[in-house]
Amino acid sequence: MNGNVIKKKLNVYLANPRGFCAGVERAIQIVEKSLIEYGAPIYVRHDIVHNNTVVNDLIKKGVIFVEELDEIPKTNQPIIFSAHGVANSVFKDAEYKNLNFIDATCPLVSKVHIEAKKLYKDGYEILLIGHSNHPEVIGTIGQLPENSISLIENIDDANEYIPIAPDKLAYITQTTLSIDDTTEIVNLLKSKYPSIKSPHKNDICYATTNRQEAVKKLARIADVMFVVGSNHSSNSLRLVEVGKRSGCEQSYLIENANKINWEIINNIENLFITAGASAPEILVEEIINKISNRFDVKLINDTFTEENISFKLPNIKNK
Ligand code: SF4
Known part of the structure; x- marks a missing residue:
């Protein structure tokens, strides 16, 4: 095979901001710090965040994911509640069972x-x-x-x-x-109902808002948009919808680099990539690397909104 094959040019626009939000960073840090503090296994009720790569990496490190507290054997090891929050009954149940729980609900x-x-x-x-x-x-x-x-x-x-x-x-x-x-x-x-009371500040969070706004700004110039995320991630699915509505009919959710559908991007000029708030940046990098093997990629990395939000961690000391 000729080693000097001329690669087709492809503009790859990266959305900024994209990927992890402060709530997801905090939730993952809570699990990782708990693993250091207590050692494995650590229990997490529900996927800590809705991303399969994040969950599988944590399983490898010794995290056991459960859907209900009943699945957890009698233990002194901590049980972490996911970033999505839990009903009051779950706190009560955990107290009743005398479980050592840590709440990773996003603030x-x-x-x-x-x-x-x-x-x-x-x-x-x-x-x-x-x-x-x-x-x-x-x-x-x-x-x-x-x-x-x-x-x-x-x-x-x-x-x-x-x-x-x-x-x-x-x-x-x-x-x-x-x-x-x-x-x-x-x-x-x-x-x-003109007198209906609204929240003081919009409940749709800053990360959802900024990622959707970035998509709206670039969707029109993209032939295809990839939203990196898992299919149970609400904010990632919304980004696909926003992309379609904002002028990029071919907007797709993509779990990781192994799921690239080459047929879709073979004959296009402009690819737009973003990532849901629960998708790690490594997945975006792997997708770009894989695409760069086949195309002469020009990366365009414009920032629309700077994000500098972080949340304090709860106390996770082993008493
Ligand atoms: S998407 Fe928004 S609400 Fe959800 S974890 Fe991230 S910052 Fe918190």
């Missing part, structure tokens, strides 16, 4: 929990805009007694909802939603 999810509790105390009828069965939604609903929060998943739900007390209505949202979908739902609710 921005905890902020929504605090908001929900305050609204309940003030007598509001609460709507939660979010996706059913997502652990964050289950955790937020579980902050209050049963049936205290009504879930609004889409515009139809918002249209059909009949409040008991329209003058004492409030909404909160999941942190990783599509900004545009949520705005549409909120606008409808506001037009029907």
